[in-house]
Amino acid sequence: MWATTVLLLLLPQLVSSTTEGTTGHLNQSDTVSEELSDSPVKDQKAFRQTKGHDACSIPCDITVKLLRDEKHSICGQLQQSLLAFGRSTRKLIRDVMEEQQRGLDVLSGQVSELMSKVQMLSSEVQRSNTEMYSMKPVQSHGRDCSDIKDSLMSVVPKIPSGIYIIHPEETDSSFEVFCEMDYMEGGWTVMQRRTDGLNDFKRSWADYIDGFGNLAGEHWLGLKKVFHIVNQKDARFQLHIALVSNNDVTSYASYDDFRLDNETQFFRIHLGRYAGSAGDAFRGYEQEQNQDTAPFSAADVDNDGCNPSCSFANRTVESCSILHNHTGWWFNQCGLANLNGSPEDGEQNQGKRTRILWDTWRQSGVPYAIKSVTMKIRRLATNN
Structure with a gap:
């Protein structure tokens, strides 16, 4: 390549030298002839010049042939270089693709292994769930809290109060209740408790049917559940109401032979004989105040007997539930008892009975302000 480049650079000079050399050769011959006798030194110089021109002169056809051969050689080398570059590039691309494929194969193997582990774990979980659900359901502790107390008395020296599972007779399922085992000889199933105001008793008919709240705290067990408990075969139940005033005075009201009618009768209440220190607010002082045998009412299911309205404390009342927030x-033209009463949101409203109400429990003629109440039921001994 270097020789070719030098040849291309010297080509114009070589062609010019060749043309001039042909003409100059004759002139120089004449000069040499004329000056041959002048000086030996001069003759030698002319001879060297003539010899140099002859040595450097290259004919045009030879030069063209050399250039053509050199061009063909360069083209051949360039083609070989391009072919070699193409081969190396294809090999590089092939190597990269093979490396990527190997990486994809490794990754695919890892994904397959992970999927296999996930499927195995899923199968384990499914089998565990199947085993768990195939287990027998938790057995109930008794038909009600009285039954639990009677069955445990012989094996446990002290039965603790708490949440138990009961399954009343002739019912399809078990459910949880709170049993008071340390109050008046125990065996009480709690059906309602108000203590701290954390649960809102402004509820719909459906909520009062099914129950709401926290069994260990404030709650309403539910009319359906209470119905199943108190309507068991050959069983009689007592209703006990324990009251605590704002200044920690306690009192109670008790009714034997407590029971409820079914849902088609709106869980009408039936009360036996009264006993206690808080007065019989359920029956009141007058017949129109008597709530015994009254159906249950809520804001959205009105069975209070005010049709279309009733008079109360010189006021016209269309709904006792709305009057009691x-x-x-079990309203009957409102009456003197409502242990589910709730204060109005915000400030108290004068003239509206919106709190827990047991009107017959009084001090100096004024009803006690009640801060807590518990309604509980227990089996009565049957006469054999």
């Missing part, structure tokens, strides 16, 4: 109870 949308709570549910």
